[in-house]
Amino acid sequence: MVSTLTREETREAILDATDYLLARYGYRKMTVDDIAQEAGIGKGTIYLHFASKEEVTLSHVDRIVERLKERLWAIARTNADVAIRLRLMLVARVLFRFDSVQHYTQSLNDLLAALRPKLLARRARYFEEEARVFAEVLGEGKRAGAFNVKDALSTAFALLHATNSLLPYSLSTTELGERDEIKEKTEQIADLILSGLLRQRDAPATTTTATRPPRRRR
Amino acid sequence: MVSTLTREETREAILDATDYLLARYGYRKMTVDDIAQEAGIGKGTIYLHFASKEEVTLSHVDRIVERLKERLWAIARTNADVAIRLRLMLVARVLFRFDSVQHYTQSLNDLLAALRPKLLARRARYFEEEARVFAEVLGEGKRAGAFNVKDALSTAFALLHATNSLLPYSLSTTELGERDEIKEKTEQIADLILSGLLRQRDAPATTTTATRPPRRRR
DNA sequence: TTATGACTGAAAGGCGTTTTTAGTCATAGG
DNA sequence: CCTATGACTAAAAACGCCTTTCAGTCATAA
DSSP: OOOOOOOOHHHHHHHHHHHHHHHHHHHOOOOOOOOOOHTSOHHHHHHHSSHHHHHHHHHHHHHHHHHHHHHHHHHOOOOOOOHHHHHHHHHHHHHHHHHHHHHHHHHHHHHHHHHHHHHHHHHHHHHHHHHHHHHHHHHHHHHHTTTTSSSSSHHHHHHHHHHTTTSSOOTTTOOOOOOOHHHHHHHHHHOOOOHHOOOGGGOOOSSSSSSOOOOOOO | OSSSHHHHHHHHHHHHHHHHHHHHHHHOOOOOHHHHHHTTHHHHHHHHHOOOOOHHHHHHHHHHHHHHHHHHHHHHHTTTTTHHHHHHHHHHHHHHHHHHHHHHHHHHHHHHHHHHHEEEEEHHHHHHHHHHHHHHHHOOOHHHHHHHHHHHHHHHHHHHHHHHHTSOSOOTTTTOOOHHHHHHHHHHHHHHHHHHBBOOGGOOOOOOOOOOOOOOOO
């Protein structure tokens, strides 16, 4: 029987099924047969798209990070003041992770237990990809003379590191508190750092830096 | 047989033995009999000092944090410029943790697997105690007019959070890189934040803030 | 009054058997 | 001829049962 779906659609259907089952049963209890059934395809078909159950799951994680990046870009492309954009991006990043963890609560420990080495191997890549979005905005602020930044990319890394301890990579390490509390802390750190980045002439205003003459990007 | 050691010395001997055995065998493989033998006392004696094997181990962790606090205080009491002290303290804190993890490499996963809930319960306390030392220095900088700080304690929390993702709480989450690399990143973050804390009149100098007229503490 | 180590119940560690499941591949369908 | 499928298989996980280990106790010794 020829499927009515395109190759890409089938792939997405598999990942959607994975998302549902992972959140519901966790990695260990989710079987490849389950995925096939949930996606409404044969088991063998999954192996035409992915090399293994591991690969399916890792691709699913990749997709999540991809969506985070899209959200960050959406903010980065705004015409708000660069400082405000950065602040919003930092908060969005932390809250996105928070919500993800919330969504996969039960399954996260399970997932980490099974795929920790593979996930660690990818973490550096994720981190770098996210940092690039931040670097873009930092670079823009630098060129506009708003930011006192030497190397945009390494400053971006420092920025992400600074808020990283707030985002719960794993329930096992970080028991997550209230969403609002995490948001507040992120904002606090963001302000602390941003006040250092802002050039002196802008500095007086501490927290609520006013919107500056907009510069359109892209 | 009456021991030749004071109560306090016995307690320390037990913790020393724990330190040795934990680093060598890890939590699960370390038996209470081992501890007694290593400390040169009877098994029952351990239960005159601690309620359980767990308690022994947690007290051992407490002692490590206590030592970190002492090291932080040692720097805090220096008469160097407040900004430099803060920078040194941040680096010292991260490297202290790094070295601890290095020392207990094998045992850490084991320890976390067994005592994670209990350790998480204490983490907030540890964090707060360390923050107090930082707040002390921040407060001093504020009074001296060097720092632009509202609430010293909450700024201290933000500072610690900002470098927290660099310190390997658990090998399971964070594969640790090179010591030098971690040191460098910490310094970078510290500088980023400190440049925001420094009052405008001081700001021009970015990285190597010169030593200021010393103010003795304590 | 303090220290000890033999003792005990509960939990961890084998281990052989049964069940589950990831991944394959011969076959069916278009 | 090319894609999708699900029965099949080898490997791993789960289970049940027995043995050993060990945290914590307590009667006795110093």
